Amino acid sequence: MKCTRCRAKAEVHLRSHNSAFCRPCYLFYFRRQVERAVAGERMFVPTERLLVAVSGGKDSLALWDVLADLGYDTTGLYLGLGIGAYSDESRGKVEQFAERRGLPFRVIALEDEGAGLAVPAVAQVTRRVPCSACGTMKRHYFDTAAIEGGFDVLVTGHNLDDEAARLMGNVLRWQKDHLARQRPVLPSTHPKFVRKVKPLYLTSEYETAAYAFLRGIDYVVEECPNAVGATQLLYKDVLNRLEVASPGTKLAFVKEFLRSAQPAFADVEREEPHDCDRCGMPAYGSRCSYCRLVDEVQAKTARALAGAPA
């Protein structure tokens, strides 16, 4: 197979784009994809300060690599979830990546933020799905770190497969309020919410993995142990089977949703956020979902220690 651009031997074949690329052309192509997403959706401009949420995985490190290469003012944010050796390895990959490139980064470890706040402990005591507890924690600490650090934009590495799986889940349950907010750019709706953007929203997992590999980025290959059996992985598998039968399905699903269907949901009314009576961050209700979760953890832990049923 030959490179679509220069006819050299190809290393990456993208069926959904009916294209193949050699290494230099693929790296060029990938950066162009990110640049087009940023410009096309007006995600940010060079004068803005970007906080890039990095997990140590292929997507976030590939994205940080491209944005730093393009000259954007980036700072990494790693949130330690307290998932044993997996979190230790993830943090190590982020630190190594940042130090080699001289990029600034910040680390927040949940176990340092309060007793019992590591994701496995929260999931166990509240009997929630770990991914649910993880999502609540991430949203809170990403938002607070962005505000406290004076950043203009929070950048995440959500890719096409993430967005297609999320869309499938939202459509299967017709979650209108979620569909209303499923966009590559979420503008600030409160003084304590910065703009949130997903520059990889049209870039597949294969594409980000290939970029990371070809750039020599040392990322965490191991899967989060808590993700086993997660619904999102089931949706991804279904979508990948459709993709094999009809290349380009995932891209069309997300692109056409955003072009044709999303505007119909955009007007779904949502209550304006108030200030959380505990932490002051935006909340739908008197208390934000993070503080409600912490309340629940503390109450159930206290009951367990007292010997009462949790």
Added chain:
Amino acid sequence: MRIHLRPQRRTVELEGRRRVAQLLAELGILPGTAMVIRGDSLLTDGEVVEESDEIEIRAVISGGGG
């Protein structure tokens, strides 16, 4: 050929040479869900893996819900 599967941390050995597409099909791996790596290069579907080759098949799917 010797095939290292990641992140499963499993190694399998197969006799004979085959194209990447055939290899993935035999292993039950959907195209586009894994990279096939030989040395420091990525292999496309049509390339042949020789019996003497040692390759890595690295899954690209990640996620839980966060």
